[in-house]
Each structure stands twice: as structure tokens, then as C-alpha cells.
Amino acid sequence: MTKITIGVYKSYKNSGYRGHRQQTKKHWCHYFIEYDEYDPEYSQFGSEWVSSLKAMMLKRHVWKKKRFYCTDCEKIWESYVPAKQDEIECPECDV
Numbered sequence: 842m843t844k845i846t847i848g849v850y851k852s853y854k855n856s857g858y859r860g861h862r863q864q865t866k867k868h869w870c871h872y873f874i875e876y877d878e879y880d881p882e883y884s885q886f887g888s889e890w891v892s893s894l895k896a897m898m899l900k901r902h903v904w905k906k907k908r909f910y911c912t913d914c915e916k917i918w919e920s921y922v923p924a925k926q927d928e929i930e931c932p933e934c935d936v
């Protein structure tokens with residue numbers, strides 16, 4: 842199982858809770874997509890609360906959804922890749 846980070850955001854933990862007037866602390870939430878290397882059909886969106894330290898680490902590894910175009914087979918597709926990456930092997934040609 843592989844987790845790819847698609848976002849790290851600050852949000853309130855108990856958004857629906859109105860018990861106290863006291864300031865609610867914001868927490869980091871890690872949004873990710875989970876892949877199974879052995880099952881290409883499987884992908885699951887998930888989120889989890891993380892510490893601010895972990896959030897800083899995860900932020901450096903956020904993947905972005907980018908659009909790619911293959912000049913060989915003229916296929917256009919979208920895929921999550923590390924933020925700095927601009928090229929990916931074509932899923933059609935690379936078989």
C-alpha cells in the first residue's frame with residue numbers, strides 16, 4: 842500500500858462542536874490517496890490528523906495532479922506526480 846500526499850491543510854478538529862466559547866485550536870490535516878501496487882483498480886481517498894512537525898515534512902512531498910501529453914500516441918491523461926516532476930512515462934507506450 843502506498844500513500845501519496847495531495848494536501849496538508851490547517852483546520853478545526855471539532856467544527857460542529859459548540860460546547861465552549863474558548864478558542865478552538867487549529868490542527869493539521871493530511872489528505873492522501875492510498876494505492877495498492879498489486880491492484881491498479883484500487884485507490885482510496887483518506888485524511889488523518891498529524892502533528893505540526895509531521896505536517897511540515899509532508900508539505901515537502903505533496904503530489905500534484907498534472908496533465909500530460911504523449912507525442913507518440915497523442916494520448917492526454919492526468920496523473921498525480923511529485924510537485925517538481927513534469928514528465929511521466931506514457932501508460933500506453935510503456936507496456
Ligand SMILES: [Zn+2]
Pocket residue numbers: 911912913914915916931932933934935
Ligand atoms: Zn504514448
